[in-house]
Amino acid sequence: MFRDSLTYDDIPAEIVRIxxxxxxxTIGVAAIGSQTEISRITKRFAARHMPCGADxxxxxxxxxxxxxxxxxxxxxxxxxxxxxxxxxxxxxxKGHAGSAVLPGVLAIVDTVRQQGGVVSGRDLIxxxxxxxxxxxxxxxxxxxxxxxxxxxxxxxxxxxxxAGARLVGLSVDQMRHAVGIAEYHGPRxxxxxxxxxxTMVRDGVGWGSPTGVGAVFLAQDGFTGAPAITIEGDEAxxxxxxxxxxWEIENTHYKAYPVCRWAHPAIDAVAxxxxxxxxxxGDIERARILTFHYATRLAGHAPASLDELTYALAYPFAxxxxxxxxxxxxxxxxxxxxAEILRISKATLIEESAHYTEISVxxxxxxxxxxxxxxxxxxSRPYTPRGDPDDxxxxxxxxxxxxxxxxxxxGRSRADAIEGLVAAVDGDGFDLGDLLGAIYPxx
Numbered sequence: 520m521f522r523d524s525l526t527y528d529d530i531p532a533e534i535v536r537i538x539x540x541x542x543x544x545t546i547g548v549a550a551i552g553s554q555t556e557i558s559r560i561t562k563r564f565a566a567r568h569m570p571c572g573a574d575x576x577x578x579x580x581x582x583x584x585x586x587x588x589x590x591x592x593x594x595x596x597x598x599x600x601x602x603x604x605x606x607x608x609x610x611x612x613k614g615h616a617g618s619a620v621l622p623g624v625l626a627i628v629d630t631v632r633q634q635g636g637v638v639s640g641r642d643l644i645x646x647x648x649x650x651x652x653x654x655x656x657x658x659x660x661x662x663x664x665x666x667x668x669x670x671x672x673x674x675x676x677x678x679x680x681x682a683g684a685r686l687v688g689l690s691v692d693q694m695r696h697a698v699g700i701a702e703y704h705g706p707r708x709x710x711x712x713x714x715x716x717x718t719m720v721r722d723g724v725g726w727g728s729p730t731g732v733g734a735v736f737l738a739q740d741g742f743t744g745a746p747a748i749t750i751e752g753d754e755a756x757x758x759x760x761x762x763x764x765x766w767e768i769e770n771t772h773y774k775a776y777p778v779c780r781w782a783h784p785a786i787d788a789v790a791x792x793x794x795x796x797x798x799x800x801g802d803i804e805r806a807r808i809l810t811f812h813y814a815t816r817l818a819g820h821a822p823a824s825l826d827e828l829t830y831a832l833a834y835p836f837a838x839x840x841x842x843x844x845x846x847x848x849x850x851x852x853x854x855x856x857x858a859e860i861l862r863i864s865k866a867t868l869i870e871e872s873a874h875y876t877e878i879s880v881x882x883x884x885x886x887x888x889x890x891x892x893x894x895x896x897x898x899s900r901p902y903t904p905r906g907d908p909d910d911x912x913x914x915x916x917x918x919x920x921x922x923x924x925x926x927x928x929x930g931r932s933r934a935d936a937i938e939g940l941v942a943a944v945d946g947d948g949f950d951l952g953d954l955l956g957a958i959y960p961x962x
Contacts, residue, residue, distance in 0.1 A: 525685075525763075527641040527945065530648055534768050535945060538647050540917050541607050543941045544773055545617040546581075546958055547921035548606045549599055550928045551777075551847065553582035553962055555825075557602035557719050558595070565591035569729075576736060578629035579959040581622055582928075589626040589736070590729035593679075596622025597728035601721045603850065604829045605777035605924070609770050610907070611881050612658035613710070614671035616678060616771075619724035620650035623679035623731050627686050629955065638686065640949035646682040648768065653750075654678025655767035657702070660749040660758045668710045672727025676705035677747060679731025684738065692745075693738045700744030701734035714779075714816050717830040770881075773906040773917060776845040778828065778835045781814040783904035784885035785832060786839045792889055793840060796897050800841040800859055805866040807888045808836060811879035815871045820864045822855060836887075837864035846923060875901075882907060928962045 527535075552558055562583045569591030571577035578592035579585070581599065600606055600618040608615040624646050628638050658674035680701035684694035708723040738744070749755055774780055775787075785808045792798065810832075819831020828834055837860045838845050854860065875884040888898040906912045912920070918938065925934040940954040 525645060525649060527645050529763075530645065531766070534648060534766050535644060537768055537771055538644050538651070539941055539944065540773070540914070541617050541651070541771060542621070542647065542944065543921050543938060544917055545600060545606055545621045546937060546941070547924040548603050548618075549581050549596065549621075549958070550934075550962065551605075551850070551924035552599040552601070552603045554928060555599070555602040557721075558599035560719075561598035561725065562595045565595040569594065576630040577633055578626040579955070581625065581958055582960075582962055584959060584961040589630045590733050592629065593623045593626040593728040593732045594725055596625065598721070598725035601724050602719075603777050603924075604779055605774045605920075607771050607773050608780060609655050609658075609767065610772060610883065611770055612655050612674070613662060613668065614658060614674070615722060615724070616651045616654045616671070616675055618722065619671060619675035619728040619731070620647060620654060620678055620682065623675075623728040624650055624682050624686070625955070626732055627683040627735060628951070631686055632952070632955075638951055640944040640946065640951050640954070642686070643951060644945050646686050649685055650678040650682035651768050651771070652678070652762070652766060653681040653698070655770070656758050656762070657747070657749040659767070660752075660755045663758070664749070664752070664754045667707070670706065670708045670710045670713070670723030670727075672706040672708060672723025672725070672730070674705065674749065675724055676701040676727040676731040676734065677749065679728060680734040683732060683735035687735060687739060689735070689738060695745040695747075696743045697734045697738035698745075698750060699747040700737055700742060701731045702747040702749055703744055704730050704734065706730065711813075711816065714813070714830050717824070717827045719826060770908055772904070772908060773912045775905050775912065775916075775920075776835065777850060778845065779817060779830050780904055781810075781817055781883055782832045782835050784883055784902035785810060785836050785887050786845065787905060788885065788887035788899035788902045789836055789840050789889070790843065792887060792897055792899055793843065798889070798891070800863060802891050802893070803840060803863055803866070803889055804892045805868070805890045806836070806840075806863065807868045807870060807890075808832065808885055809870050809872045809875065809888075810885035811875040811883065812871050813879070814883065814885065815869050818869065820867070821861060825850065825852060825855075828855065832869055833864045833867040834860065836867060837861070847927065933957060
C-alpha cells in the first residue's frame with residue numbers, strides 16, 4: 520500500500536526542505552488565522568462539543584491554548600488555518616494539504632506525548648511527509664475517478680490517517696483500516712459550491728482533519744474500514760506505482776497573496792502593468808481579465824464579507840491596482856468599503872479563454888488588459904502564479920510572508936523563536952516540546 524517503514528534517512532534532502540518550508544508557512548497562516556471569526560467560532564465549538572475526558576486522547580489547539588480532544592484540536596486548527604487562504608497547495612490536485620495535515624498531525628503528536636510517548640523533530644518531519652504524500656496521491660486518484668470536484672477535506676483525511684497510524688504505532692493491518700475509515704468518512708463536499716456561494720465552510724479541511732484523526736483511534740480500537748479505494752482500488756494503481764521513487768511533494772506551491780490562487784495570475788499581471796507603465800489607479804477606466812473557466816466563477820465584484828473576498832477575482836485584482844499589495848491590512852473588513860477599489864472592481868470584465876481552460880491543469884493561466892483614461896490599452900503577457908515549483912518563492916520570501924502574518928499577532932520575538940525552531944526541527948538533540956510550547960499558547 521505505502522511504505523510503513525519510511526525513516527527520516529529515506530527522505531530526500533529536498534523533500535525535507537519543502538516540509539520545513541511548509542511547516543513555517545502554515546504556522547504563519549495559523550497565526551493570522553487565529554484572529555478570524557471562523558477561528559473564534561470553531562475553537563469555542565470544539566471546546567464545548569469535543570472536550571477531552573479522563574480517558575479521551577487530548578491535545579492543545581494551535582494558538583488557542585485550550586486542551587480539548589485530539590479531534591477538537593484538529594478541527595479548530597484546520598478551520599483557523601483555512602480561514603486565511605494563504606496556505607500551501609498542489610495545482611494538480613486542485614487543493615491544499617497543509618491546512619489539514621499540520622493540525623491533524625500535531626493533534627496526534629500532542630496526544631502521544633501526553634500519554635508518555637516520545638516524538639522527535641525528525642518524527643514530525645516523517646509524519647508530515649507521509650501525510651502530504653499520501654494526501655496528494657489520494658487526491659489525484661479521487662479527481663481522476665469521480666465526476667464531482669471535491670474539497671481538500673476529502674483526501675487530506677486519508678493522509679492524516681496514514682501519518683497518524685505511523686505516530687501511534689498501528690500495525691500494517693490497522694493502518695489499512697485507518698485510511699479506509701478516513702476515506703469513507705472524509706467530507707466529499709463540493710468545492711464549486713463554496714466558490715459560487717462563499718461562506719465559512721471553505722475547503723472542507725475543518726472536518727477532513729478531525730476525520731483523519733478519529734480514523735486512527737477507531738482503527739486502534741479495532742474498528743475496520745479497509746480498503747481505501749483511492750489507494751487500493753483498480754483505478755488507483757497508476758497513482759501509487761512509483762511511491763517512494765517519485766515525490767508528489769515536489770509539486771507543492773506557496774501563495775504570495777491570501778486569496779484564492781485562481782486569482783493570482785491576474786493579480787500579478789496588474790501589479791506588473793501598473794509598475795511597468797508608471798500607472799496609478801486613477802489612470803484605469805476599465806479592465807478585462809481573460810482566464811480559465813473555474814476562475815471566472817470567482818467573480819466577486821462587490822463582496823459583502825471577507826469570505827466572499829477570499830473567493831473573488833475582480834475585487835482582489837482591484838485591490839492590487841489601487842494599493843499595490845494584498846497583505847494583512849487588506850484582510851480587514853474596511854477594505855470592502857474602499858470606493859476606488861470598488862470602482863475598478865465593477866469596471867472589470869472577466870472572460871473565459873477556452874485555451875486557458877484547456878491548459879489550466881498543472882498551472883493556472885490569465886492575462887490582463889487595462890483600458891486607460893487617455894485612450895491607451897496596455898495588455899500583459901499570459902501569467903501563471905508565482906510560487907509554482909518552476910517559479911518558487913525564495914526562502915527569504917517565505918520568511919517575509921511568515922513574519923508579515925505572525926509578527927503583529929505573536930510579537931517579533933516569539934515569531935523569531937518559532938522560525939529558528941522550525942529551521943532546527945530535524946537537527947540532532949532538537950526538543951519538539953520547545954516548538955509545541957511556542958505554537959500552542961494564545962497569541
